[in-house]
């Protein structure tokens with residue numbers, strides 16, 4: 001009898017507490033707020049560790065970023081604390097992404113060896129910023145856009161440059177007059193200030209826990225690497241540097257390297 005009870009309890013307890021199913025669209029951030037046992041909880045999904053933090057009421061907050069090209073299917077979410085382990089499910093659904101055609105000068109579409117080296121070095125610089133360590137709270141509540149304007153290219157759009165297919169658009173483009181101030185909607189440390197071949201004048205800001213904002217095609221940047229910038233403070237001005245058909249801000253967000261729709265961050269409710 002004693003053995004049977006033991007089997008029943010080990011079987012039922014984890015199942016009744018967990019195996020919740022979360023739904024998220026490609027390119028979005030999933031925010032989880034739920035009760036959890038005491039202790040230091042870690043969270044793993046897509047083979048990566050994601051931030052977990054205790055809120056005011058003792059429940060945990062956790063965030064998972066889903067890259068825009070993540071295959072639409074179900075993935076395990078694994079919670080651990082010491083020897084304790086529980087599992088939930090994350091169901092990823094397909095995003096609806098547009099097709100976008102742009103026509104640019106040949107030098108912005110076909111690259112010689114030297115230019116290609118420049119582009120690769122720009123890409124490396126940004127890639128390194130995605131894993132730079134920044135100590136900050138993981139709470140991601142944004143209230144403002146970095147600039148007021150009209151969205152000219154949406155997130156995830158399949159790009160064609162002079163008729164050739166390219167990588168999907170990893171951010172949103174907001175058209176605004178040249179010189180319009182750009183603010184950082186979330187506080188962070190300036191990780192990159194660089195004049196890039198395709199992205200033009202670019203600022204990357206690390207918000208902690210692998211959350212990084214990238215602002216491109218700026219006319220000029222008013223911050224320098226290593227600066228700490230509070231939320232809603234200026235970082236530069238809208239421009240059309242690099243490969244741009246007109247003045248606009250390209251705003252991209254990475255979360256543990258995943259390409260994230262900035263609107264999914266803006267939609268986050270207040271977290272405390």
Ligand SMILES: [Zn+2]
Pocket residue numbers: 153169171172173249250251
């Ligand atoms: Zn863009």
